[in-house]
Amino acid sequence: MKSAPTSKPPVGEAEHKAVQVQAMFAAIAGRYDLLNRVLSLGVDRSWRSHAAREVLALSPASVLDVATGTADFALEVKRRAPEARVVGCDFVPQMLEIGRRKARTLQLEVQLEEGDALNLPYPDASFDALSCAFGFRNFSDYRRGLEEFYRVLRPGGRAVILEFPPPQPNLLGSAFRLYFEHLLPRIGQLVSGSDTAYRYLPESVLAFPPPKKLAQLMEEVGFKARYRLLTFGIAAVHIGVKPA
Template identity: 35%
Template sequence: MMKDSQETTHFGFRTVDKDEKVAMVADVFHSVASKYDLMNDLMSFGIHRVWKRFTIDCSAVREGQKVLDLAGGTGDLTAKFSRLVGEKGEVVLADINDSMLKMGRSKLRDMGIVGNVNYVQANAEALPFPDNYFDCITISFGLRNVTDKDKALRSMFRVLKPGGRLLVLEFSKPVIKVLNSAYDAYSFHILPKIGEMITKDADSYRYLAESIRMHPDQETLKGMMEESGFDNVNYFNLTGGIVALHRGFKF
């Protein structure tokens, strides 16, 4: 008997039970956590740092504000936000995966960042924070791994203060045709080989390539954010649309 589409979701190109996806994604990130930063540099040729810097610049985060770095992994954005909000502000590094959270905590403490950062293991679909709490939420390369993206966006909207903003940095659809074939060749043939060499795990990086292709394109994600309550939603294509930064506000 075929399962109802409401009971299933995508794990890369595979169709799986919704209840199974969280554990399957967790296995991917448990596997790659220790080499996550190195792989980010290798597979993006270091450009991920430029994408994240642009996200910080678009966040308009100021001293004394509260920021949620959701699916924050090893804390690249958290480190920057910690300096911006200062002693009177607060940054929460949240991730559903405890291996990634431990890597982030260890890395940031080694950098001397301790006073204004808290660490929370949390599911984006049911954030354990009060209503109207954060001035800014970022989710960087994490939304595509969420099982119910609409539910997660509504959860983010709930915990944002009026006047707050959400920034979603995520792989997207290239807008330059000639880029598509080269990007596909890199994603499906070269990237898994790099993953095998560095992490001994080609499958996780094959999932990465597949999950990118299953993620909503720029206009679709914009519409999803608007349906979840966000206003003034716009997006910026980065590196020819390989990555896009979406920004929306809660009024």
């Protein structure tokens, strides 16, 4: 496995963030799935399951999973809707190759393609539904990403964003912040050999817009948006519907 980059990407929105994010995730691609399980204590599976149900609520014929990584979410959607055309795109080739191996093992047919979330390589109105699971906060321009989501969706289509919001101002939120800031980087370094990636993770969550603000941004782009907090606010799923 390649060694981790020596400097972590900037958090929040930043002009040169994309190149550093790409290098960082390429470096940890081989341990990415294991780390997700360990660091979320397996709860991420239930979050993905909830988001997949939202993606498939209107029985879409085609689904695009943006920032698909190792294709966990794209494969979950395909498993639940084998008749749907499922496409996953990501700008980290190392992640996509792992996803392709997983798809072959599971005998699930998904298209995994290289693509920049801020300049998606698909025509307007190409998909009935779109998902982005734990990748949106890595975007260098949130509005631009949402505009691309809106562009490639057909009228009446829905975008589903699953993400870590900043910890809630309550006892559990305080405990989660403590875990994120102090324990998670140490566990991540032990499992992946990269303290860079798992110092970036909590910092990127703390810098991410709170759920209400993200919903407002989705509305500004044109979506009719709503959101739901999961596991007492540790995760959040946002649903944006493009008007018919």
